[in-house]
Amino acid sequence: MRDLPAYGAGVTVTRPRPVPRDLYAVAAAVLLVTAAVLVGRYVYTYDDLIVGWPPLLGRWDPHLGPGTPAAVVVAAAVVAYGPAVAARLPWRALLPATWGTALAWTWSLALIDGWERGVAGRLTTSQEYLSVIDRWHDIPATLRDFNGHILLHSPDNWPAHVAGHPPGATLTYVLLDRIGLGGGGWAGALTITVGATAGVAVLVAVRALAAERLARRAAPFLVLAPAAVWMGTSADGYFAAVAAWAVALLALAVTGRRLWWAAGSGLLFGLTCYLSYGLTLFAVVAAAVLLLGRRGVRARPVLFVPLLAGAAVVPVAFTAAGFDWWEAYHLLVERYYEGAAGVRPYAYWVWANLACTVLITGLATVAGLRRAGGVLVRRRAEGVRADGARAEETRLAFLVAAVLLALLAADLSGMSKAETERIWLPFALWLLAACAFLTRPRGWLAAQAVLALLLNHLVATGW
Secondary structure (H helix, E strand, C coil), X not given: CEEEECCCCCCEEEECCCCCHHHXXXXXXXXXXXXXXXXXXXXXCHHHHCCCECCECEEXXXXXXXXXXXXXXXXXXXXXXXXXHHHHCCHHXXXXXXXXXXXXXXXXXXXXXXXXXXXXXXXXXXXXXXXHHHHCCCHHHHHHHHHHHXXXXXXXXXXXXXXXXXXXXXXXXXXXXXCCCCCXXXXXXXXXXXXXXXXXXXXXXXXXXXXXXXXXXXXXXXXXXXXXXXXXXXXXXXXXXXXXXXXHHHHHHHCCCCCHHHHHHHHHHHHHHCCCHHHHHHHHHHHHHHHXXXXXXXXXXXXXXXXXXXXXXXXXXXXXXXXXXHHXXXXXXHHHHHCHHHCCCHHHHHHHHHHHHHHHHHHHHHHHHHHHHHHHHHHHHHCCCCCCHHHHHHHHHHHHHHHHHHHHHHHHCCCCCCCHHHHXXXXXXXXXXXXXXXXXXXXXXXXXXXXHHHHHHHEEECC
């Protein structure tokens, strides 16, 4: 409470302090998650939603595990020292430090469920990629015949995750097996190791497009993300890293770095489209990067040559091998509605998916997104070109808004009914960059850590 002089009197009146707007946003997010839980449990049945703990695919299972002490230690260290270290560490040291800490966080969370259930067994279940390794003895022949096994009524139909993605996803684990690193342990280790680099890619892009100070402020939040619960070891974490580096390399290319960054970006964008059909929506993010780097694009329009050439490599290779991406996508849509999507109600999932997003990005991201929106609104209201810190913040807010737009498009499409806690990992990591707008980061980081630890210890997640 604060005392204010009353007009025309010698007494004072007290008025309540205004509630920070961040808390209104957080309260709304909490209500959204609460509604998704209650409606999912008491309005719908399991046969309606086909998830065990709506809105998450999992089941209530309070437990501890060998990763519990390590997860608590990592969380405490990042909360206590993360912001200061991120602010002071030399940039070239910050990037590997971010990767290493993200690895520690993801591994410790995964091992809360133990080695077998948390890592080695994740990608070996009947619906996962490693269950079909023995069907890829002849890779070109399998690619030519891939579309013939997508539909449920087709002979020897592919398991859900194999049918639900282009063959680049499965082929990654097939090639890993071919070089002698077969089995769920190696597949899980690769997925976690590559997936943990996604946060580094986001930092690189934010520094190139906005400012280093904003990247540094976002770094602890990218490390201590609740999304790490699903990054280890869902293959979508690997997809997230490939997509993130495609964007990061494009950001480097349009901001004056070597043209070969554009070729690398194009190559990864092409690969992204052959890992997951839904990640074609990263074209929206790429467009935002090109717009933010339009000065560099105008100065060097030749960068489109290596960009498009790189983007053609993977599609040309798969097409030459006999895989038809467009046909496969249309067959997938049919398969999708033959299965769970034909049962799961759009009226619930179109908003419950957003509750899943709150759970994987955390309440800090909700507050950060509110602030990012405020930056864009003020920029529009001012109607003049911002400079300095204002311009940098506007650029970051614009990038985050583009990612949010892509995520909302995925939501409205109806092709993301449930399981978005893993499917939307590639988008969620970019939303975490909005946490750079937050003040008092330690409190927000603590909230992120508590949410991740509770989710991992109370719910047996699955996919």
